[in-house]
Amino acid sequence: MLKREGHKSINSIVSEGWPEWNGELRKQPGGWNNTTYVVEKEGQRAVLRIYDTHRDRHKIEFEHAVLQKLGTMSLPFQVPSPILTSAGESLVQLEDYDGKFACLCTYIEGDSPSEGNSSFYESFGKAAGTLSVVLADVHPELPTAYLPYYELGQSYPLCTRGTIRKLYLNPPEPFIDLTEELKILCTTFENIEESLEGLKRLPHQLVHGDLNASNLLVATVDHRQVAALLDFEFCTYDLRAMEPAVILSGLLGHTEEDAVIRDFWWGYSRQVRLSSDEIKAIPMLILLRKMDVFLHFLTRYLEGTDEADVLRTQVKRLSVEVPRLAGDTDWLLGILLEDLSSGKE
Template sequence: MRKRSGGWNNTTYIVESGGRRAVLRVYDTHRDRGKIAFEHAVLQKLAAYDLPFKIPVPIVTVIGDTLVQLKEGNGKFACMFNYIEGNSPAEQDSGFYPSFGEAAGILSAVLAETDPGLPPVYRPYYGLAASYPLCSREAVNGLYANPPEFLLALVPELKVLVEAYKNIADSLDELRGLPHQLVHGDLNPSNLLVDTENSAQVVALLDFEFCTYDVRAMEPAVILSGMLGHVEEQRIIRSFWRGFSSRITLSRAELQSIPLLMLLRKVDVFLHFLTRYWEGTDEAVVLQEQVKLLAADVTQLSGGTAWLEEILLSGNG
C-alpha cells in the first residue's frame, strides 16, 4: 500500500498485489453508509454506459458489498475502486480545458438520464441552512464580530465572506425553479486524470462522493468557480465553455444564473471549512488559508461578471 497525498475529506492508497492495482479509499469525515451507497449506485449505473472517459468502478467484496466498516479507526468506512491509468494535470498546464469541458458536458447529459434507485443524502447547494446547521446567520455574524486570534489579521476578508453569505441566503429561492438533475458537484482539475502521453486529453473523471440532485447549471458553475484567479482565467474559461457547450445547451435563465451559482459555491466552501474547524476536524491554519483564497474569489465575482456572461451567452465561447 502506498498512501497518496492531497485530499481534504478522505485518505487514499494505491494497493498492489499479484500484478494488480486498485485504489483504496478511507472516508475520514463521516460514518454515513447512505452517502457512500448512493455514490456507488451512481457509479455502477454509469459503468453501463460507453463513455469516452473512465470513471471509478467500485470493487465488490466477497460477500457482494462495495464498502466495509473498519474495526479500527473509529468505525470508518472504506472501499476499493479499479485503478485508472493517467496523470493528475500539472498545476501549470492549461491545455486540458477544452477536453475537460467536453467530458463534463457528456457526463452532465448522461447523469440527466441516470436513476441510481436510491434517495440522495447530500442536499443541493442552495440548501445551505440544512447542510450546515452550525453556520446559522447568528453564528457566522458572531465569528466576524468576535474573530478568534488566528483570524484577527483577516477581518476584511471575513467581512467579504460574511456579506456574501447573507446576500446569497436572500437569493436562494429563485434557484429552486431552475432545471434539476443528478450532478457530480465537485468537478475540478484535482478530480480528473489526463492521458500519460497527451496531457491535453482528459481520460477520467473521479470522486463522485458529493453527487446529488441539484440545479443542472450548478455543474459548470462549480467548475468555472475554480478557474477564478488563474493566470489565464478568461482563456481557460473560454476553452472549457467551448467544450462544455458543444455537449449541453442551457437555457438563458440557467446561463444567467451561473455567476450567482459560482458565488454560492464559494460560500458553500467557506461554510464547509468553517464547520470542519468548529467540529475539530481541521486545524486553524486550514480555515485561515481558505478565508484568504475564498475572499479573493468572492471579491472578484462581486466586482462584475459582464465578461463572464458574454462568454457564456456566446454559446461556443
Template sequence: MEAIVSQAWPEWSGTLRKRSGGWNNTTYFVENSEKRAVLRIYDTHKDRNKIEFEHAVLQQLGQRVLRFKVPVPILTTTGETMVQIGENGKFACLFQYLDGDSPMEEEGSYLESFGEATGILSEVLSAIDPGLTPVYRPYYELQTSYPLCSVEVMRELCMNPPEPFTDLRDELMMLFNAYEDIIGSLNELEGLPHQLVHGDLNASNLLVNSEDPVQVSSLLDFEFCTYDLRVMEPAVILSGLLGHAEAEKKIRDFCRGFSRYIRLTPAEINAISELMMLRKIDVFLHFVSRYLEGTDEYQILHEQTKRLSADLIQLSAGTAEILVILQGEQGSARRL
C-alpha cells in the same frame, strides 16, 4: 490497511502506498505483481447511506460507454462495495485503478476536453436513477447542509473573530456579507432545471491522458453527487478558473467544449454569477463546520478564509466576462 484489503478483497492483496493531498478522505494505492487498485478511507463521515448513493451512481456510469472513465467500486467477498473498519467505524472501499496523470495547476490545455467531459457527464447523469434517496442537499440549501453555521453563528465568528482569526477581520466580513446576500436570494433558484450532478468537478478530481495530456481520461471523486441544479456543474468549474494565468482562454475553452453537449436556458445562464458565489460560500461553510466540530485545526480555516476572500474579489471583477463568453459559446454551438 493491508489486513483489511487481504480480508475484504483477497485477490487484490498487496502493498499499500499512501497518496498525498485530499481534504475529506485518505487514499492508498494498492499494488501487487499483477494489478493495482485504489483504497479510499472516508474520514469526514460514517454515513453508509451517503456512500451507497455514490456507489450506485458509479456502478450505473460504469455500465455506460463513455469517452472517459470513472472509478468503479470493487465488490468485497460478501458482495458489498464497502467495509466498516476499526473502532472508529470509518468506511473503506476499493476502486479499480485508472491510468492517467493529474494536470499541472496552471496547465490549461485540457480545458476544452474537460468541458466536453463535463457536458457528456451532465447529459448521462440526467438519465440515471440510482434508486436511492441522496443524503447531500443541493447547494442552495445552505442552511440545511450546514446546521452548525446558522446566521447567528456566522455573524459572531465573522464580526467578532476569535484570537486565531483577528488578523482576518476584513476577509471574514467580506465572506459574511456574501453569505447574507446569498441567503436572501436562494429561493429564486429552485425553479431551474434539476438533475444528478457531480457537484465538485475541478482539476484535482480528474486525470488526463499520460500520452496526450490535452485529453481528459477520467473524472473522479463522486462523493458529493446529488440532485441539484443542472447549471451548478459548470458554475462550480467556472468559479475556479478566474485569477489564473490565461483565465479568459481557459474559460472560453471550457465553455466551448461544454456547449457542444449541453444547452443551458437563458435563466440558467443568468444564474451563473450567483451560483459561482454560492460555490465559494459553500466551501467557506464547509471549512467553518470542520473547524467548529474539531475536524481541523484553526490553520486550515485561516488559510481557506484568505483564499476564498481573494476568490470573491476575482469573481466580482470577472463574472461579467464569464457570462459574455458562455453566452457566445452557447450561441455558436446552437448554430452548428
C-alpha cells in the same frame, strides 16, 4: 462491521475485505476528505479509499450506486468502479479506525494534470458536458445523501446567521487579524441567502457537484485529453447549471483565465445547451459555490475536525476571490452568452 483486532497494519483492510487483492500498498497524495492507497498485486492495481470526514454508510452507497450505473455505459472517459468484497458489498467499516469506511475501486491509467498544463480544458468541458447528459438519465433507487448547494441552512446547521455575524463582530483569537476578510465573507453570505429561493425554479438533475482539476486524470500519452472523472462522493440532485458553475468557480483567477474559461465553455456547451436563464444564474451559482466552501471549512473548524490554520487559509483565499467575482460578472457572462447571441451551434 469489519472487526480488526490489535494494531494491524493498513494492509489488513485489504486482506480481510478483499483477500484476492492482498498486496503492496502505496499511499497517495491526499485531499481534504479521503486517504487513498494504490494496491499492487501480481502486476495489477486497485485503489483503496478510506473516507475520513464522515461515517455515513448511506452517502457512500449512493455514490457507489451512481458509479455502478455509469459503469454499464459506454463513455469517452473512465469513472471509478467499486470492487465487491468477499461478502458481496462495495464497502467495509473499520472498527480500529474510528468506524471509518473504506472501499476498493478499479485502478484507472492516467496522470493528474500538472500545475502548468492548461491544454486539457476543452476536453474537460466535453467530458463534463457528456457526464451531465448521461447523469440526467441516471436515477438510483436510493435517496440522495446530499442536499442541493442552495440549501445552505440545512447543509450547515452550525452556521446560523447569528454564528456567522458573531464570527466577524467578535472573532475568536485565531482570527482577530482577519476581521475584514471575515466581514466580506459573512456579509456576502447574508446577501446571497436572500437570493437563493429564485434559483429553485431552474432545471434540476443528478450532478457530480465537485468537478475540478484535482478530480480528473489526463491521458498519459496525451495530456490534452481527459481520461477519467473521479470522486463522485458529493453527487446529488441539484441545478443542472451548478455543474459548470462549480468548474468555472475554480477557473476564475487562473493565470490563463480567459483562455481556459473559453476552452472549457467551448467543450461543455457543445454537449449541453443551457437556457439563457441558467447561464445568467451562473455568476450567482459560482458565488454560492464559494460560500459553500467557506461554510464547509467553518463547520470543520467548529466541529474540531480542522485546526484554525486550515480555516484561516480558506478565509484569506475566498475573501479575495469573492469581491473579484463581482467585477468579473459582465465579462464572464459575455463569454457564456456568446453562442446564444450569435446563434452558433
